[in-house]
Amino acid sequence: MELDARKLQVLQAIIHDYIITAEPVGSRTVAKKYNLGISSATIRNEMSDLEEMGFLEQPHTSAGRIPSEKAYRLYVDKLMQVRSLSHHEAEYIKQLYELKILQLEEVVYQTVKVLSDITNYTSVALAPQFNEITIKHIQLVPVDKDFALLVVVTSSGILKDTLIQIPKGIDNDFLQKVSNFLNEQFRNKTFSEIDLDALSSIRQIFNENQRLFNTFVDELTRGLQEGARDKEIYLEGTTNILNFPEYQDIPRVRSFLSLMEEKDILYRILNSVKGNGVKVSIGTENPHEDLKDCSLITATYRLGERVLGTIGMIGPTRMEYSRAVSVMDHMAKALSCYLTKLYGE
Amino acid sequence: MELDARKLQVLQAIIHDYIITAEPVGSRTVAKKYNLGISSATIRNEMSDLEEMGFLEQPHTSAGRIPSEKAYRLYVDKLMQVRSLSHHEAEYIKQLYELKILQLEEVVYQTVKVLSDITNYTSVALAPQFNEITIKHIQLVPVDKDFALLVVVTSSGILKDTLIQIPKGIDNDFLQKVSNFLNEQFRNKTFSEIDLDALSSIRQIFNENQRLFNTFVDELTRGLQEGARDKEIYLEGTTNILNFPEYQDIPRVRSFLSLMEEKDILYRILNSVKGNGVKVSIGTENPHEDLKDCSLITATYRLGERVLGTIGMIGPTRMEYSRAVSVMDHMAKALSCYLTKLYGE
DNA sequence: GTTAGCACTCTCTTATATTGAGTGCTAAAA
């Protein structure tokens, strides 16, 4: 059987209607609301064909039809027309980036908030990943006799700092010496290039207090590792899911919200997104079982050419793909642009 | 009418049963399960009295009774016996504080997590408040030609840092001078004692580049203000509320979860808690409308003698007060003890 | 003062129509 123009029209009408109403769509509804110039009986025949081809499903005999995942896939890839942003949406985003926010992380977090506000979908982002960022400067700043702050300044003005414990008997001059050593070793390297074994050579270089040194080196190691790892997740609008008719029963809500509490899993899901542009992952295309009734729309954000992280939007499979994709596209570009302007190298 | 010993016994039995079953308790149930040596008819009479006195309520004529807020209040203040922790609970808490966590904030966050894990109630905490902490040392650490890190080290090894923008033409020597100035001005003061006007005297002291200075002073001001303000909230186990039979309908769940997303409101609620020991706030005693069916159990945590923040636990008014209060008490003390040992002055 | 007994109340459950949206098939019309 062939998917001719009329079948596509009927399918598009049904998807469109279902996205709006969340109710199975019947042949009469299509005939009345969408003037395709054919009667409900003809539409019924087409619908029957479309079901046979796997684009439509019937909850039960006497109900209308709902689109299958295959239908949504076709819709997203071929059928839907990506709208441009409404005035209100564009204005909202513009306002966000007119604020002068200095913390890079804060910018991303605010982006997630706006995304969720505009779309009413749950929004999420991977915190900026620094693995590929080069280190410009390392400094140990003495805090008191027991603690020092290990400040790592990276290219792009981003910095990571960690509190580390220093053994007794190490003075400020000494910390400065170590700072110099760390700079010599790691300047212009990325976090992932850091050779932690090189740290142990501190022992040889400053061959005093051997014993105390071990814990100090361990602390430095920990500090640098922590600087590299950044699995934070920003999440907003989780309760938005309660607005959708498909989430009106507790077990579903629970499974969704539980997943949103699992930052590790969200991290993995978002981190697996690669490549350019907006990606849409529908229902069971998602890697995680609990997302089988959801769609995930993602895009990466960048600083210059470098991918820093991913932003995403989660809603029911019956989501407004057209609007969601256009907002996501616009947002990811605006964010990248803003970051590059502010922190660009 | 007087609340004699037998009435108290009956009331206690009903509260106890209702906390466990979440079902209205009838006279026969009390007679059978709790051997008070009186018949169901007598219990019925007592229950009728207790209702008249405002301790019990009847959902409808042919249902059993449920405790009123007044009953819970009495129960918490007088009737309940505070249990000691189970072996499992004590062990769990012990393990937490055997970990060596260096970041003070992280300790508090982990505490909230454990609290929610142990009790299965939603747990929440106010991030450590630094307003009353004295400043020990301030340092401007140059980051690159445009940015510097304003590091404020407080008593107790806690530190706050903020990225600030520096005007062109200010070199490292100069930053050092400013650091020295800031130290002279603000050392041994608390954040709330900082006189921001004093900052403007920098202009007179370094009477060069007058124009550039204005933005620099503004940035410093912002940085110090940010150091003082810390309205962060740690929240864990929000989905636990879905386990309770009273939260099986979506509107209730929505109102609860929406409140949990309002960090500002949670901040105000927790911040209004003062004084020593564990506090219990039942139903409409809570300041917020959406908590009218919830109870909030709170305690402050300290560093030495200084109150740093508040931890809290939220559940339905029908909560296991006895267990909740004992866990909260134990937890707040353990946290304070741990913090004082690690950061104590 | 306490308790057995019993009528009464009200929710909750189960069983039984009834309704209505929607389909699939058939036969006639285009």
Added chain:
DNA sequence: TTTTAGCACTCAATATAAGAGAGTGCTAAC
């Protein structure tokens, strides 16, 4: 050959009715 009107059939959702069950309140006897 394609389209369409017509109609019987299906099935969830809604409404209605009957029954069961839990619990109370009252009365009268202990």
